[in-house]
Amino acid sequence: MSDYYNAFEMSPVPSPGPDAVPPELFRGIYGMPAFVTIPTTDLAASVDFWTRGLGFFELFGIPGTLVHLRRWAFQDVLLLQAESVPEQAPAASVSFACVLGQVDSLVEDCRALRPDSVEGPRDTPWNTRDVEVITPENARIVFTAAKPFEPGSQEARNLAAIGITPPSTGHGDNQEHA
Numbered sequence: 606m607s608d609y610y611n612a613f614e615m616s617p618v619p620s621p622g623p624d625a626v627p628p629e630l631f632r633g634i635y636g637m638p639a640f641v642t643i644p645t646t647d648l649a650a651s652v653d654f655w656t657r658g659l660g661f662f663e664l665f666g667i668p669g670t671l672v673h674l675r676r677w678a679f680q681d682v683l684l685l686q687a688e689s690v691p692e693q694a695p696a697a698s699v700s701f702a703c704v705l706g707q708v709d710s711l712v713e714d715c716r717a718l719r720p721d722s723v724e725g726p727r728d729t730p731w732n733t734r735d736v737e738v739i740t741p742e743n744a745r746i747v748f749t750a751a752k753p754f755e756p757g758s759q760e761a762r763n764l765a766a767i768g769i770t771p772p773s774t775g776h777g778d779n780q781e782h783a
Contacts, residue, residue, distance in 0.1 A: 612627040617677040618702045621732075621751035625704040630662050631678040638679060641699045644687030645742045651684050654741050658715040658722075658749075660707070676701065690742045697754060698737070698745035705750045708734055728752070 612778040613620075617628040645651040652672050661674040661682060670701045674682040680701050689700045703711065708726050716736050732754065738746045755761060764770070 616752070617679065619704060621705070623705055623755045625706065627704045628677050629706060630676060631680075632662075632664070633678070635678070637649075637681050640681035640683060640743075642683045643687055643742050643744045644690050645684050646687060646690055647741070648684060648686050654715075654718055655682065655684070657748065658711075658718045659701075659738065659740075660711065660735055681736040684742075692743070694739045694743045694745040696745075698747045700749050701734075703705065703748045703750050705734060708736055708748070708750055710748075711738075712736055712750055730760060730763045732758075732764065739754070 617631065619625045619628065626750065643651075648669070650661060652666075652674070656663065656673050659676075661680075663678050664673040664675045664681075666672040670686050672682060672684045712723050712726065722739050726734050726736045728734050729749075732752050733749045734752055735750075736748045738748070742745055752760070
């Protein structure tokens, strides 16, 4: 018996696939269950990169102090004016979901703004396509798009090895979204 259950209705992330459509940018106000705060020495330049390169929008700002950015529901970033930022990106990263159809344009948009800011895309053993971006603040941001589930693939075997199986087997119902 497992304590896990399908709760995908809580998420704005669509089912994976080549034709998956990203949700609309979410402009609602809610209590944020999680968010990232990133210090920046140039608030305007950071907002420009995050909006034009990464697809966020400015939800609101406190001039010269803070800008609250968002994409989808529960994808919140606070850019905070600071005296300094790290000289290099940390090993830790923050990840944001996207859909496969957004990967190429995200890479192009970021490279147009900062040519050496992007690594990837690369496919992972857990069935996603990831793009790593180092922002002007030296934050390590990963955009991750779930790939369609292909029974019999190495990724399917990798997921089955950790107990994630397709709904048709009766052993779980998260596989098509993994």
